[in-house]
Each structure stands twice: as C-alpha cells, then as structure tokens.
Amino acid sequence: MAKQTYVNKSMVEIAEDILKSEGKKNIYDLIEQVASLKEISLEDTERMTQLYIDMTLSAKFVFCGNDEWDLKENNLDLWDKDGSYFNTTEDVVEEEEDTLTVEDYYIPEEDELQLKDDEDDEESEDEDDDVIIIDEDELILTDDDETVKPTKVKFIDEDDDDLDFDDEDYNEIMDDYEDMYDK
Structure with a gap:
C-alpha cells in the first residue's frame, strides 16, 4: 500500500x-x-x-x-x-439445600431470658466493687514527686462544665458567629 x-x-x-x-x-x-x-x-x-x-x-x-x-x-x-456469545459457559452445579430443624427457630422462654439478665447484673455489680473512687486532690505522691494512680480508679472532676452551661449564652455566641459569616 x-x-x-x-x-x-x-x-x-x-x-x-x-x-x-x-x-x-x-x-x-x-x-x-x-x-x-x-x-x-x-x-x-x-x-x-x-x-x-x-x-x-x-x-x-x-x-x-x-x-x-x-x-x-x-x-x-x-x-x-451480543458480548455473551464470546463468553465460555460453565455448567451450573446446584448445591443441596440444608434441612431445617425446629432447633434452628428455637425461641427461649421468658424465664430463661430473665435468668441470663440476672447473671449479667451480678457480674457488673462485682466489677463496680473493684473501682476505687478518689478526688484529684487525693493522689498519692512518692518521694520522687511522682504521682501514683491505682489501676482501677474513677476520677471525680470537680470542675464539671455541664453545670455551668447556659443556653442563652450559647445562643448569643452562635448568633454572633452566624452574623460574622452573613456579611
């Protein structure tokens, strides 16, 4: 050519x-x-x-x-x-269906459920007994001025910010913020 x-x-x-x-x-x-x-x-x-x-x-x-x-x-x-003409076909093998039994749809009675809930409550009560509650001011100091914290300690925060929350102050702050960006 x-x-x-x-x-x-x-x-x-x-x-x-x-x-x-x-x-x-x-x-x-x-x-x-x-x-x-x-x-x-x-x-x-x-x-x-x-x-x-x-x-x-x-x-x-x-x-x-x-x-x-x-x-x-x-x-x-x-x-x-169409494009399926070029695809090779494989024989489809059907799987055997599982046989269903009554146990597959077993619903426990209320008495059994109540027993399980009671056992869970007892376990959670035992865990709460192991927790030591101390204030931040009562930390143990060693000779090296290092603070030692017990392994399971639940701190009580004296400066709880939720108590000081004021809806009106929050709304005023948000209004000011919106005004800044509306300009």
Missing part, C-alpha cells in the same frame, strides 16, 4: 482499507500499521487511544474474539450476537 494515498485519509478510513484488503486482524497490529502509514509515533498514546475509540464508535468494525477485529460487512453472522 502506498503511503501517499493515506496522507489525506483519516486513521479510521485507513484501518477500514487495511481490513478490506487483508481481512481479520489483531487490533494491536492494526493500530501499529495505521500509525506507520500515517507516520505517527506509537509513543503518541493519545492519538492511538483516539483511533481505538473512533473504531469502536464508527459501527464499521466488529470484534471477532481473541483481540481480532474485522469489518462488519465481512461478518454479518456476528452482527446480531
């Missing part, structure tokens, strides 16, 4: 001419051949990608499987087949 005849043709038209003359072709070989005829570097991925997109959107080409493409006019039998 003479390179001079392809100077004024688009890359899709060149691909179409190649497939008319040579038949079914691997897509990578086809793109490479079009690039060499148009004297475009294969490193120009943007133009090579555009060629592939144009080929798929032109409706003149059909995928034949195994990365091979051809013209639709040469493969009328592939026109009506």
